Amino acid sequence: MGWIGETVDSIKSIKIRQLLTQAITLGMIVTSALIIWKCLMCVTGTESPVVVVLSGSMEPGFKRGDILFLHMTKEPIRAGEIVVFNVDGRDIPIVHRAIKVHERENTGHVDVLTKGDNNDVDDIGLYADGQFWLHRHHIMGRAVGFLPYVGWVTIIMSEKPIIKYILIGALGLLVITSKD
């Protein structure tokens, strides 16, 4: 009777140790991804160092599904720069080009008007009611580089969330069932 108890114990202990190791490995992977993301945020100076282009308003330069690398420095905003901004009250970032810049003497305060390259009119219709200019605190970053097509993964996952759940479920299954 003693050896049955022993075998059961040994089986239980292996399972628990293996489970714990796998949980820790998963935790390490998630944490290192988070560390990399936060470091990127520090280096580029913006809240979101990478954005996906969601609309066709900057075609043919940026098509839907491209990703843009952003950078924000203390240097003043100048006309021609491609800026990513949030309008008060909406949380989808917009990527357009600054076409008019008025900078105040001394304070460095700027008024910026933007327009998408493929749009016929400027962005006044997109700003909040009664707002005619963008200010520095609206602007999240300047686009400095880009990669085509890579952003489609994000667009598909956000527009058809079922795919996101399937992917995460499959990944979870893979982690649990892998022998190491």
Add this chain to the structure above:
Amino acid sequence: MHSFGYRANALLTFSVTALAFICAIASFSDKFSNQNPSAEIQILNINRLKKQSYGNDEVSLTLDISADLQSLFTWNTKQVFAFVAAEYETSKNSLNQVSLWDVIIPDKEHAKFRIQTSNKYRFIDQGHNLRGREFNLTLHWHVMPKTGKMLADKIVMPGYSLPDAYK
């Protein structure tokens, strides 16, 4: 170790890394291109200089713009976005930049051009500081690559001025 899952995973990781590396090299190769663009702008006519009903000055003008931006195109260039901006200083604002006209140049053939046009976007000041104002006309360009780092530069042409009275 030789299951389909492992092989697919290894293949995917390798191809993504290789693609990222190739994109970086393509972007890096842009540093070696020799670029000497040239441009010239003439103001053909100042059509109107007026004061709007709610106080700001507005100018309408006709420009003659000729430019040769062919040397900016490399094999990694998707398009060049060029625009002409009027830049001036007033007592209230240390810098004003107003874009007057822009164009998207999709390839090298279209990069050498001469065009006469009135300003595409309205030249409106914050205030009424435009009478007798001297300003620069700057041709900016923005090279958008097929992949990688974008670069922007400009040619500043100083010495233009607006009439002393409303017309």
